[in-house]
Amino acid sequence: MAIRSKALLAALALGSLAFAEAPRLSGADTAWMLISTALVLLMTPGLAFFYGGLVRAKSALNTMMMSFAALGFVGITWALIGYSLALSPGGSKFIGDLSLALLHNVGLENKGSVVDSILTIPHLLYMAFQMTFCIITAALISGAVIDRMRFPAYLLFITVWSFTVYAVMAKMVWGGGFLAQLGAWDFAGGTVVHINAGVAALVAALVLGPRKDFGRQALLPHNVPFALLGAALLWFGWFGFNGGSALAANSIGSLAFVNTMLAPMATLVVWALLDLTRTGKVTAVGAATGIVVGLVAITPAAGFISPGFAIVLGAIAAFPSYFVLLWRARSKLDDSLDVFAGHGVGGITGAILTGVFAQKSVNGVFDGLVAGNLNQVLVQALAAGTAVLVSGLGTFLLLKLVSLLTPLKATTKEEATGMDVTQHGEEAYTSGEGAILVADLPQTALKPKPQAGD
Amino acid sequence: MAIRSKALLAALALGSLAFAEAPRLSGADTAWMLISTALVLLMTPGLAFFYGGLVRAKSALNTMMMSFAALGFVGITWALIGYSLALSPGGSKFIGDLSLALLHNVGLENKGSVVDSILTIPHLLYMAFQMTFCIITAALISGAVIDRMRFPAYLLFITVWSFTVYAVMAKMVWGGGFLAQLGAWDFAGGTVVHINAGVAALVAALVLGPRKDFGRQALLPHNVPFALLGAALLWFGWFGFNGGSALAANSIGSLAFVNTMLAPMATLVVWALLDLTRTGKVTAVGAATGIVVGLVAITPAAGFISPGFAIVLGAIAAFPSYFVLLWRARSKLDDSLDVFAGHGVGGITGAILTGVFAQKSVNGVFDGLVAGNLNQVLVQALAAGTAVLVSGLGTFLLLKLVSLLTPLKATTKEEATGMDVTQHGEEAYTSGEGAILVADLPQTALKPKPQAGD
Amino acid sequence: MAIRSKALLAALALGSLAFAEAPRLSGADTAWMLISTALVLLMTPGLAFFYGGLVRAKSALNTMMMSFAALGFVGITWALIGYSLALSPGGSKFIGDLSLALLHNVGLENKGSVVDSILTIPHLLYMAFQMTFCIITAALISGAVIDRMRFPAYLLFITVWSFTVYAVMAKMVWGGGFLAQLGAWDFAGGTVVHINAGVAALVAALVLGPRKDFGRQALLPHNVPFALLGAALLWFGWFGFNGGSALAANSIGSLAFVNTMLAPMATLVVWALLDLTRTGKVTAVGAATGIVVGLVAITPAAGFISPGFAIVLGAIAAFPSYFVLLWRARSKLDDSLDVFAGHGVGGITGAILTGVFAQKSVNGVFDGLVAGNLNQVLVQALAAGTAVLVSGLGTFLLLKLVSLLTPLKATTKEEATGMDVTQHGEEAYTSGEGAILVADLPQTALKPKPQAGD
């Protein structure tokens, strides 16, 4: 089944025959995958700043912590069980088995993975690379629930979500499961990561309901430079995300890499021009958003389409997200940081355009509409639809389940005080005035100076 | 003509014979160039923070956007036409032809580039690597015009500048053009990038004229930590900029890389000591500036001189920039962020010192003054002079041209209000107080609460 | 003696025989070590933000500059003399000789280093990689003395410390010296970097004494997002720190890399749960701290233990640091940013657990307690103890020496005003109000407007 895996695909694309016998470990591929893994890991802190800059100061830490916490809770869960359920060679068309649980059989040789037929790096490194995808997918959801979801409930939610909803999606697409067999292609995670996160975010926003101030007060970004920094780190990390999805430092990796430069550039340009025509001003928040949308849209197509089409895809992708975003802000839907408009809509656009612009002459594996294969578009759409259903339903049930164990939403009083103080007992920016050291400190702390009293 | 290209040079430096027949794709070189390209791309956001931290809060976004916008507008322009005009094998000694326009003939094989004779990575990746150079060069100019140049005029300017002035400079030096034939060497862009940007900035500052507050009020950095962050990201990215300019993970690449560590370290030390002796205090803004100046100066020499001389070069390079910078602040010239003092002067210093410290025993290709070849110094100076002329003249004409289409400068009233609000309709840091959601929002938005009215 | 070096070890671990004859330069290893070196260099700016975010705004620049300055002063010192004293093949069991001083004999071939037997990259690059370790070790100490140590005294201190205390530690462990011969293992610097820096910090805090406000006022973080950014950059860079310590893009490098992901994730989870049980809230500062502690603890073990044990090690490592940190804040010890609790305690924990979890079946070289070799635990403990003595004594003497030349501590008045203003003549965040340009500026500067006077 692994035959559908993005990795093998990348290999096939090279038309290499070498893969008759098992591939050997490659230093060059290992070097590239080491750095790619580091790059994708960096995306989650990048997301923390992208999101954190867009919220009010009193929820900045809460927003950032939702991403940082995923690095710990989702990461460890992936190592213990998530990886096995998502990408073990065995299992069903929808979920893996436990053969790789607790990193059992995940060694330093290029053996035992679902992509063995083309794996040229240690299996352990492949597991780690995939881990970073699971982490950021879970963290992406937080953009819809920041500023009101109780932190313990959030931790429980993403932890379980990562080895259920995410594992199923990964198995179906990359584990040689249902969608892979269907003939759907997803180079680096348009379906598994972005549609999945976008839809989960939409559902979570609906289940939690809006913040008390939503629609009545302007909830403005407290630090736009942080959002720009986040977008920059996301872009930087995305080179590992897409470029690394070839699992090798080869031509397909290079193609995916360069398309990951070109598409968001085009989206950025179109987004800026849309801003300019609509309001007469090019906004910075818009630029940051445009970059991310372009990155989302190229993800499923990165290794499949020509650079020229990547520019076109990036340009087209600006429109649906731009207008859904405008609509959303006027709606009653408090998907606070527009995860659905950005990742859900952007992911669907990308998934379908992959079916449009793919060319066997480029990727060596399959043709899209431009090469006369209309069918691929339908398959891609079907896959996107399936993802919407699976993710939406799974997320809904899981949130309901969690709500039985612990309340999901903070009280309006806590919201008013600010989530940083109420959920984390900290403020992002403190001056220290009026902060009195409490009693369990050395006595001197209580009476700043002998004579201070009188 | 490509024989003069920095890439070939790097190759020759290895004294390799393999280049009789066409080189093969190398996974190791591809891995290194993939990450190098990502690193150089990251420099532009780094520049956004370096510049953005040094301006007043009310222009922070405007300053950052001038860099981010280059990522889109210059990047796409490069793909469509800039690359072909700059680095197509054909064309004249001053400008390329259109044979590579629209990425035509820019494929996944190591064929069709101006550096074919030594290219071991996909041509497409080479194009992308060069793209990142063009982007940051254009963005560098913005430091001279922030806080007063109308944003639409800026967008038009850098877009055209990138496929005219930059393309000509690149062709002359790296495209086997005029300066290459002259025997001038520029390893990674001292001439093409830094002298070019520095002089363009000087001209732009003169054409636009100073900000209304310049020389009357202290215009201080609103966020020095951002400037330090920017300097750090620039340094980090510069390893790809210089190290990657060998186009291979080889000894010359390593030499260029290590020199990119040593030179700015020396500049930083000297700069700190200059600060200490002059004012008794080592400044943080000075440290950030010193690092960048050292990076600029080593750029043309990185792969040509020994590590020992790199330290010397870095130490020397501190002086001219340090004092030009002092003079500038007291002058009437509002090169707001000292692009000329940093990149222009630093670039010229580096270009000439390249002619001084180069050794065939190190780079395998040419000798400088220290090896008894005085002539090389003159050639380097001549090349620098040519760059000053071409860049200065080209930039001047282009700005005049743009000014015919749209005013270059914001009104003093707009300046007083702040460029973020007037050009982008945003503020970098908002608290949300007194921000009223406007009418096209759900009714609830207008009356925060039923009873709020009375 | 080099036989004990971490590098050779990594090689042996491959069970390769190739090392009978001298190894050849490898493009793949060079690519990986180039990026690893860049990553470790980035850690020092990362540290600047981790530390800088945790201090009060009035000392933010001072804190950041203590790291940035190390990039210059320690870096250049290393190139001139430090490297030779630390890692020249010759010399005694405690200090190297001057054979590699001034980068003499440090060339582009893989010759002349202490790890020649397995070196597959240019010697110059190996020197640069090691340089980045020395820089961050010195910078780490600053966390104990920020907010009160005079900057010139600090510069003098770290410069000399780097080629004395650090050089001795490096020689003993990695230069085939005393501890290497003893049979102690330190994969990437638990002893040389973290125990060393942690103990030096403890001593420095004691020698300088506390800040005047310590224990009387709450000294709170002025910018927690900066601390999170710093932790993220540290983690990102740490992949080069540990992964690069294999000196090759091979299986051991991959193992070290993946363990560098897993261990801090486990520490982060445990730290969050400790916070949750103790105060009912998961703190952001705690998350950042937990990540760093986990990274410290895995450092000596990264290439020696299985991924499963890496998770266990990370989880265990949270406890000692967490509670030492609690105790410290209530004590009279002003180790301001808990360098000892984080790096000292974390380093000792890691060093000893390396002796517990190491398995020859994994690292190919030696067994720990879990494989029945109790002795290794004792050796590791002995090595840690030696490091504590050497570092503590050396640092103490050096500080006393420096204090003879120039006062170590700022006056309480300077402390009250803030170190940024008094040591650097700058403020991190300025609004420009009431800042009057001084006389040596153009006349216009003095009278903002003709009519402004009356």
Added chain:
Amino acid sequence: MKLVVAIVRPEKINEVLEALFKAEVRGLSISRVQGHGGETDEVQTYRGTTVKMELHEKVRLEIGVSDSFVGPTVRAIMAAAHTGEVGDGKIFVLPVEKVYRIRTGEEDTAAVTPVL
């Protein structure tokens, strides 16, 4: 002439502004302050350091009004800033001897009557 100084909750400021504008009070200045009163202090922890935050974020309004406007101004604030929970804030009415509008030099009532 009077100067009305009011301390209100930050989350209430926009409602207060609307109420004032409805009451034809258009000239005012606000600033962020931190206040102490009957509110219960929150505890915060930074690494080992536990602190009691004795100050809470508030917004201070400063409104110069002619005597006839004091009543409407106070009532508007009272209504819009009220939650009933401890921490709603205070209003102080101070006497003013003279007011000038810098742009025109107008004085007193004229100085605070909005330009139309």
Added chain:
Amino acid sequence: MKLVVAIVRPEKINEVLEALFKAEVRGLSISRVQGHGGETDEVQTYRGTTVKMELHEKVRLEIGVSDSFVGPTVRAIMAAAHTGEVGDGKIFVLPVEKVYRIRTGEEDTAAVTPVL
């Protein structure tokens, strides 16, 4: 004794300070405030959210002066802060009952007479 409270444009503050120092007024405190008055509001857009910014950045000066200094102080501010455009700001003169200099315990006039 009087307390002069003035609201001026941020871009004018340095000129105002110079004018005050020229007028021998050396003791003062300033703070950033946001003001509403006759200024036209700017519109800002953040993603889909469009807002009207009803407050503008201003600087507030607080100057305690002895009666004889009120005139010069007001005149200095008036002159230096003036642009003629809507938004120049206001000056309020408030009565003060007592002034203390913390360092010396000096009161009233003595408390605000600069140390030489």
Added chain:
Amino acid sequence: MKLVVAIVRPEKINEVLEALFKAEVRGLSISRVQGHGGETDEVQTYRGTTVKMELHEKVRLEIGVSDSFVGPTVRAIMAAAHTGEVGDGKIFVLPVEKVYRIRTGEEDTAAVTPVL
């Protein structure tokens, strides 16, 4: 009713607060201000630009008190904020005509008497 406005050193604010609470003064608001007085200006340099910083960080307290509390309040501040160095700050006592507690509508003394 009086409004006590005090300007003190930032590094002294926590001591001042403690002293006030000891004196049963529990209702107050503080804000960051920048002040100019007799302090010597520091010089700062940013690249080539050298500036004289004429303003120093201070904290402003605003305390509404009933007449009987004016004395204790002033004394508490005087004692706790004092260092004897130039720059300790000032205290101004202003008359207040009316005080309201927004939560309850209580007026004057009742409005500033802490809730227990």
